[in-house]
Amino acid sequence: MATILSNYTANGSSTTDEFGTFLTFHRLLQGDVAEGLQVVANGTPNMTVNVSTGTGRITTGTYPTDYGYWFGNTSSYPVAISTAAASARIDYIVGYVDKSVAGSTSGANVNNSNNVIKFAAVAGTPSGSPVVPTVSQIQTAIGAANPYIIVGQLAVGANVTQITNANITDKRTFIRVKQQQNLPGTQLRLGIAKKNTTGILLTVSYATYATVTATSGGGECEADVRFIFSNGNSGSVRDVFFKVQCDGVDVSPTDIRLESLLNSGGGSQTSASFIVSSTPTAGSHTWTFLAYASAASSVSIEQAVLKVTEIVS
Known part of the structure; x- marks a missing residue:
């Protein structure tokens, strides 16, 4: 059995070696x-x-x-x-x-x-x-x-x-x-973006609606996206596509589709969420949530939340 104490000076002096220091x-x-x-x-x-x-x-x-x-x-x-x-x-x-x-x-x-x-x-x-x-x-x-x-x-x-x-x-x-010494499987939140995008119409090609830049330690990371779509009486049903990227690279699965989810008519709203995972190298990474509509319309994102966590291994 062996114990060490690096900051003890009761006898007026103390010796701490490389191992004991910090x-x-x-x-x-x-x-x-x-x-x-x-x-x-x-x-x-x-x-x-x-x-x-x-x-x-x-x-x-x-x-x-x-x-x-x-x-x-x-x-x-x-x-x-x-x-x-x-x-x-x-x-x-x-x-x-x-x-x-x-x-x-x-x-x-x-x-x-x-x-x-x-x-x-x-x-x-x-x-x-x-x-x-x-x-x-x-x-x-x-x-x-x-x-x-x-x-x-x-x-x-x-x-x-x-x-x-x-x-x-x-x-x-x-x-x-070190993840506050969490048990394996515990998730450490790296960053979150909450964006009120009311009035921003979806385009017919991918555009970014939420961004998180966070530093991870090389473990598996999850991007959790939650959002509300609104159909401002477009007069027709539209499909909506969305995905997450890490440093500009698509995270699988991509091109997730909400098929004919938005009904025509005034004031129609729909909420949705999805989670994707990736294991980037240790360091700082930029995560983005992107979406588009199948055709030009008055479909908009009312709110978007992107949360990135790392799973403790």
Whole structure:
């Protein structure tokens, strides 16, 4: 049996090691990046990218002996990219703790500013069908004992001489509370949009009526849509179609149809709801509710509510 206490000074002194420091805080959270640390192309694109200012943590070990190194990057950090090969490859940009550097006790290097934290590019294998670097390749590049996080991915084309923002994929995983330690199957609400759209007529092609931008942790997400349609005496029955998109991509099922649901005649209203699910990568995503009518009419959406939740696994 072993217990630890990190903030105890009853004897006038206290010693807390890497494991004990902020252990409870570390276990409360998931993810790597608190803010910033985005990989961007050089102002004049070349074979260098930059990691923006920001803060985060790098986890080492496995539960129950895992803990985190908390760090900050206070200025743009340039990372050189290896010369492109005759075939394309995929590189990672990683941040890591260089354990070969001794912790500093010098006032000139307070907060271990003596380059303990580093960012580096890890080159994948050039190929006609390139894949991301393996764990072995990462460990060979930065040192097998050094814990790391991945913040960006680069598409390095054959014989290219510059990396642009279009070649960079964001791989940051943002820090958030671990779903308040909810049991598996519990839903965490990520965002909700309530919109009174009275008087806005449906068009004959898809248009957006509610939007939610929310950060998820990589689990299955559900988009729950509830709305009221009104037929303002169009003189004929209309079909209504609707769907949800995540980052502009349709979430199945799509083109859901309310067939001949709206009767002709003044003041007719109908309520409806549906739920779709998708599992986007961890990070920020934009969810949208879209609808249209089968023909030009006086059919309108009176109210629309879009709620996005993530299911705890």
